[in-house]
Amino acid sequence: MPQQTQPHGDAPTRLAVSTVIFALRPDHSGRPVLWTPLVRRTREPQLGLWALPGGWLPPNEELEAAAARTLRLTTGLAPKYLEQLYTFGEVDRSPGVRVVSVVYWALVQSDEAARAVAGPNVRWVPADTLPGLAFDHNRIVEYALWRLRTKVEYAWIAHAFLGDAFTLAELREVVEAVLQRPLDPANFRRTMLASGRLHETGERLAGARHRPPKLYRYDSSALAAVVPEPTAHTEPMRERPAS
């Protein structure tokens, strides 16, 4: 046996599923920023600390389903995007028992998130300025944030924060909020349209005191998937063309 110490003896390793949930909400100045819901731990260890939503994996539930259920229980919402992030399993990440956590990350629609349930044991916080969380959860959220930001640059996840139809300005606002930097409206428009994943609805959004912008819909059937994840909620696995 390679290991010197036996901190957990022969106690069985437990398997948990946690989810990092992101939504866009206006901050105090009114600009949208990333928020994430946390739950207060109601038992030892780390009682009272804030932690990622999650729980033990039921023997007959799929990993992704467990993540979606957790999300629904804490926020009352359904994910528009859900993907496995990473599995964290350091021997000492939880005192007492060995816990291996399969972590998912999810995006929920912003306007729905505004109506999300909360309570004394559920609290939404800005994802970039987290308090000290239980276990290694700070590190987990940081990694999820990195993944989201990387993915938003080459993929089309941004639409998951929006409703069915949206303007290019709305989409750009979302990407800007995630990346925390302004984008050139003209270039953004062209890049998006060139991707072939946006579909004109034919309608426009009137009411503002300027030229009414066109409304677009995300076209999931267009082109091939960039990343054939083994499992992905909004982008089902697809075959790449044979070489």
Place this chain on the structure above:
Amino acid sequence: MPQQTQPHGDAPTRLAVSTVIFALRPDHSGRPVLWTPLVRRTREPQLGLWALPGGWLPPNEELEAAAARTLRLTTGLAPKYLEQLYTFGEVDRSPGVRVVSVVYWALVQSDEAARAVAGPNVRWVPADTLPGLAFDHNRIVEYALWRLRTKVEYAWIAHAFLGDAFTLAELREVVEAVLQRPLDPANFRRTMLASGRLHETGERLAGARHRPPKLYRYDSSALAAVVPEPTAHTEPMRERPAS
């Protein structure tokens, strides 16, 4: 409870670690192609079928350590690159018990791989033409192959197949073997040198009947890491510059 059926009742979910191991070996025509070691299952279920190296996670062993140990046991080698791939946990992926597998993928040095141990229960096969494997292992290897090929295009993993010092032609041969397509030597050279991750050793490789090529070393300290994986064997996690 969301699930209708209870195929596993209250039997505890078991946690396994498996590893997809890649090495380059010459095929029958002498050109290097990707090979991977498999182990024969010596017990039910799926007795006799070939499967990925792996086993149950010991309570006091790190996930990555378990993957490395598995690799050593089946091949006698140490990985030059080791990274978590994905966690597979479908309820029905193994008959009988619920098994969740944390899968790693690894690269081993080609000349070492040539001396790898084998036996009646360990067999190396070309990674692109696998036989029918146990469980969902075919799908897992396919996903690992995709990851390797994607990563080789923007990262510098290729050097993990080689020894300490290597020529640009050797490195290019590796990348060509992984991607299964020829690359322009001139452009490959420039791209690699421009990356700043190669370091001249000052020596040359003489003996061939042509101009002796320079030898390079991989410089892990150069520049920032592209992907801050939570855990990575050859590329430790690094912070990105603050924006």
Place this chain on the structure above:
DNA sequence: TCAAAAGTGTTGTCACTACACCCATGG
């Protein structure tokens, strides 16, 4: 008629491709 955002045109830069060409070595 004017502010404000939608939307278009144009130019420069940079990375990458294709391919012509010169260089150094062993036989």
Place this chain on the structure above:
DNA sequence: CCATGGGTGTAGTGACAACACTTTTGA
């Protein structure tokens, strides 16, 4: 001296950034 790869030069292309400019609306 010549075949063989090592190594350099250079023109073309396409993606993207920067930014000037025109268009359409509501007040």
